[in-house]
Amino acid sequence: MSETALATPEFSAAGRPAGRLRRRNWPAIIAWAVVLLILVLLPLYLPPGLLSAGQYVMVGAVGAIGLTLVFGQAGQLSLAHAFFLLVGGTAYSVLAGETTQAGAERIVGFGWPPLLALIGAVVITALFGLAFAPVAGRLKGIYLGIASLALVYIGFYLGRALPALTGGASSGRNPEPFSLFGFPFTNEGDIALFGVPLRQPERLWYLFLVVLVIGYLLAAGAMRGRVGRAWRAVRDHEAAAAAMGVNVLRAKAVAFAVSAAYAGLAGVLLVLWYGLLKPDESEFGNYGLNTSIAFLAMVLIGGLGSIPGAVAGALIVWGSQQILTLFAADLGLGTALSGFSPTVISLYVYGLAVIAVVLFEPGGLAAIGRNTVAALRGRRRSDMDSSGASGRRSAPPGKDGK
Amino acid sequence: MTATTAGPGTGTTRTDVPELRIDAVSLRFGGIQALDEVSFTVRPGTVHALIGPNGAGKSSCFNVISGLYRPTEGRVVLGETVLPELRPHRLAALGIGRSFQNIALSMHSTVLDNVMLGRHALTHGGFLSGGFRLPWTVREERRHAARAAEICAFLGLSHVVETPVGALPYGLAKRVDVARALAVEPRILLLDEPAAGLNAVETADMAATIVDLRAALDISVLLVEHDMGLVMGIADRVSVLDFGRLIADGPPAAVRRDPEVVKAYLGTGENGECPR
Known part of the structure; x- marks a missing residue:
């Protein structure tokens, strides 16, 4: 069946130009450009509540991309995401803040420029992820999940035990507002776009959008190439991955570090959004088990391993929570103080979404998206996958994160 | 499908294809002796088959060579490099490529x-x-x-x-x-039951492919295989394992007549003809 001659290792001249890598997918490029344009224009029209909800969703999306990389692509279940969020937020607050005296407590700060502090916080969180690597290398599946969950409780303890860094659970600390080369992401100064003044909420929106786009492209690019292939091989068959030259332990460690870095970045954005770093007073606060589970729900709903799916999952999980809270009165829901609060209701909403995904489309929104695109292109391509299996497959972890 | 032109035993013109020596390898799992002082050599540029009845230790031997198991005693040497001293993922860079029995x-x-x-x-x-x-x-x-x-x-x-x-x-x-x-651009290719689960046509295709790729790339091939037709048709040399011991090692024609092989592997067949 060998149809072609195969020469020894030297590449045959320049090789084939590998057309598929150069072909541009114009419909997709145009679609993404439209989405980006909408996201750029949205803050000019949105009321403050929805603006804030959108920012929160973008924070969730950055974190969810990190989780879908480690869980969906590298196959390592992590429930430690909330902990890495706390590490990132704390690291930023410490690096960017000034040392202050709050009552009896001396709160430490290094006074770095915010951009440097943000990068520093991401690096520090990645190192925390790397420190977890020896555990990640030894455990698999749900056991790894439970072990990583321990970090959340360690974070819960440390948040209260180290008020010099976190400001303590009762008051927390105010993070330094972000600024870029002297441009503040606050209400300072007068700039406008199409006559709409850009104040703190709009500026933060654009900051978050830029961070999300960079994080998205970085993840998508890496998963398309060598690293993504190695991670998927580790997920699907460790022995085969090793036989092909992948250092399995190292791949797992890097996957955890990268995932933690994304969570740390989300943690920085979260304290900027909230204007406050506040460690939890109970196990179910901002950095508790519930947050880890919310991220898990995002990547499951979006489709394991899918990067656009993670963003869509964040929209559903954290978006529903914000929308329900915003419109609680209009919808006739209870207030935040009643037992059946909008936040609790949102738990039911995305809980049901997870169940629906598991029952009807294990590939999540990503598979639904893929199938829709396939159906749109349908007739022209139908003769290509004659087996019929490829189109109908609801493959959970899609190739190269699509 | 192209005709198989390269005859068996052509050797290699490449100078960078080293010899693979399995040197008195023993492997024990608790009380079970999976391999007992197994020694054979895959010469550069040959198709070498490792056969034996179920449970003979073929897969164990294969996994020792490809670094998944560490031998209890003995060494596996590729050229000058002692393989079991390396972590498994280092083998690909040495020019060892392997396929898997179950995809x-x-x-x-x-x-x-x-x-x-x-x-x-x-x-x-x-x-x-x-x-x-x-x-x-x-x-x-x-x-x-x-x-x-x-x-x-x-x-x-x-x-x-x-x-x-x-x-x-x-x-x-x-x-x-x-x-x-x-x-991987292997200098030696390890194939773990390349014909397992294939029908007769696919098996013949696979056999032709193995011969072709050995000829085209001038590399060594070591394969573990159940399909005797495939093994006898393309191998330059055959090593036979039974109960973890090497009972025969030689050209296919000699191995197929070896009384101990006939007894252990082929049952009571008299003319040594191998069932497909």
Whole structure:
């Protein structure tokens, strides 16, 4: 069946130009450009509540991309995401803040420029992820999940035990507002776009959008190439991955570090959004088990391993929570103080979404998206996958994160 | 399918294909002696088959060679390198490619993506350089994708390079596994039951492919196989294991007449003719 001659290792001249890598997918490029344009224009029209909800969703999306990389692509279940969020937020607050005296407590700060502090916080969180690597290398599946969950409780303890860094659970600390080369992401100064003044909420929106786009492209690019292939091989068959030259332990460690870095970045954005770093007073606060589970729900709903799916999952999980809270009165829901609060209701909403995904489309929104695109292109391509299996497959972890 | 031109035992003209020596390898799992002082040599440029009845220790031996098991005693030496001293993932860079008995591919990834995994040890770059798609990363990716496409073409996979492996029939998926092992640019290719689960036509194709690729690339091939027709047809040399011991080692014609092999492996067959 060998149809072609195969020469020894030297590449045959320049090789084939590998057309598929150069072909541009114009419909997709145009679609993404439209989405980006909408996201750029949205803050000019949105009321403050929805603006804030959108920012929160973008924070969730950055974190969810990190989780879908480690869980969906590298196959390592992590429930430690909330902990890495706390590490990132704390690291930023410490690096960017000034040392202050709050009552009896001396709160430490290094006074770095915010951009440097943000990068520093991401690096520090990645190192925390790397420190977890020896555990990640030894455990698999749900056991790894439970072990990583321990970090959340360690974070819960440390948040209260180290008020010099976190400001303590009762008051927390105010993070330094972000600024870029002297441009503040606050209400300072007068700039406008199409006559709409850009104040703190709009500026933060654009900051978050830029961070999300960079994080998205970085993840998508890496998963398309060598690293993504190695991670998927580790997920699907460790022995085969090793036989092909992948250092399995190292791949797992890097996957955890990268995932933690994304969570740390989300943690920085979260304290900027909230204007406050506040460690939890109970196990179910901002950095508790519930947050880890919310991220898990995002990547499951979006489709394991899918990067656009993670963003869509964040929209559903954290978006529903914000929308329900915003419109609680209009919808006739209870207030935040009643037992059946909008936040609790949102738990039911995305809980049901997870169940629906598991029952009807294990590939999540990503598979639904893929199938829709396939159906749109349908007739022209139908003769290509004659087996019929490829189109109908609801493959959970899609190739190269699509 | 091209005719098989290269006769067996042609050897190699390449000087970088080393000898693979299995040197008094023993392997014990608790009280079970899986391998007992097994020694044989895969000469450069030959197709060498390792056979034996079920439970003879073929897979154990194969896993020792490919670094998944560490031998209790003895050594595996490739040229000058003692393999068990290395971590398994270092073997690919030494020019050892292996395929798996049960297809060990990423089912949701495309054929090309799976084959490209074989280029891992030949390429560079981590999360950031890949993520930012730095020019040299993109160039490297393109270069290696072209070679991977060549290898796919050689194995008759050109028409499915963009298809997810999970959508392929078993026979083709099996060839993807071999293509991935070839993508390592091996000097010695280890094939673990390349014909397992294939029908007669596919088995004949696989046999021809193995002979062709050995001839085209001038490499050594070590295969573990159940299918006696395939083994006797293409192997230059056959080593036979039974209960963890090497009971015969020689050219197929001699091995098939060896009384101990006939007794252990082929049962009571009188003329040594092998059942397919």
